[in-house]
Amino acid sequence: MLTLFTMDPLSITAAVVGIAAPTAHCVRLLIEDIQKIVDAPETLDSLKEDLLSVEQALASLRTVSDAQWKSLGETVVNQSKATTTVCGKSCDRFRADLSRWTRHSEDGKLSLRDRAMVGFFKQGCVKSMSEQLQHCKITLSSVVCIATFSLQQTRVTEEMMTTISQKEAEIAESITASDKQLAEVNAKLGVLCLAKTEHDETEADRASAISQVAVEQTVLSESRKLLAELLSGIHTAAANARKNQARVVNKFGSQNEGMQIGVFNGTMSCITFGKK
Template sequence: MDPLSVISGTIGIAGAAIQTITVLVNEISAIKNAPENMKRVRSELSVVESLLRDISQGLQDSRLSSIPNDVKSTLQKAIFSCKDACDQFRAKLQKWTRHSGSKMDWRDRARVGLFSESAIQDLNSQLHISIDIMGAVIGAGAVFSISQAGKQSGRMPAETRNKLQSMESKLSQGIQDTDKRVRNVSMELESLSRSSQSRSEADRQAWLEEFQKLQNQLTALGQSREIRKSLYGKSRHLQSVQKFSNIHSDETGQLMVGIFGTDPNPRVYQDFRNITATRSGRGMIGVIGGHVDVNEFFSRKVE
């Protein structure tokens, strides 16, 4: 997909999600004497809204330009899933509070107490995954921008490399944690599927809602893993890429370009352009292992 289309699409869905969350936060805030769990939801929503604004602004002012295109595409889907979860919760909230005006009616308070806990827990799960995803993208964007700016000089500073490695460690741990959650949710889903035949017709709707909730969690966790894996790969690439161009060795020159004395060879991406030598000039380029005798090579007579 065209990068500009991905960016504009992500900004658009982020804007729509911000609108949905703003309305939902205002509706919760307008309920006086609302239960504590509702107030906690409002707090989580405010965090998500702030991150969405950072994402949108970062895409517009190029702070997130170094984020891979596939991450932006997956991020767009994750934001849409978050918006959808908020829309569904808002519909339930309006149903629960239909008797209330500026102050929560006792009948609605009882209804919220009875039925909202599960729905709030479901929304919080989705919000936490969204917070993790957006936080990872924003953090990676900042580190990638610094690293790419540093490499303009031809060499990555040690401080920048340390930041990338620290980020990689967090991304790797995040992938492991996500895999564990995926296994747990998958087991819940499998158990729920086995119990479908024993459900009465009256319980069928509740079963379907629980099944859909678990499916949504699996989708969101999959998006989280995909984004972290791509960010990890981008970080590894930044640390192992080398670019060389317009280098010449004259008749008495000895050319050495690349990585030397490494055994076994590391994973490295190298880009060589316009590397030249005269007939009697000589050189080594690429990744040269420690078993190569460089002095012996350069001491040979040219035939």
């Protein structure tokens, strides 16, 4: 169940924006760092696309109103802030790694040394970062979608019911995927801890790779908690929507007489025929 707010609802949006804005700045800085590498490897180009998707999700997050945040509940707000914060920290960490990996390059062109075959740990860092960004994007986009739809609709159409059902399925699928990826991340951490450095890698690369995957583990855990809370909320929305869908209000003309029924599914009671 969604929780009620103990904080002043007027401060909700300000609090979320206060978290989202710095994270968006971190994302933008990393995008710019990658763009400066004119001959960037394909893996980094793909990472840039993930970053742009997260940037859009963060921009959408800042459009959610106080009333919409309140309808989602305080737990969703707090977990959204936690997910956003971890994403920003991860971008900062990856920027530091990228700077170290390209320290022998100048003018945006990778030196032969830096462009040498990317080793096991560096590949792991890029892949881990990409997965973190994708989880952040999916989770925040789900928050925005449900907030925009609003969990307090009073007039429900077939289109709304379809949207609710689709979102239920999407979130449930994301939770299942998160569980699977958490298991994979746990196994990955074990492999990294036992792996030996390759000829072109340092202990710093090894430590960075392990740290990056540990952050991915945190991102997945926070994301799963948030998705579970959203799924609970969307279940409540679906139940309320089905109740509201059964309610039909008919107006019987200016004189309030006669009987007009189109397509009706539900129980009829307290019917009065004739004039008021």
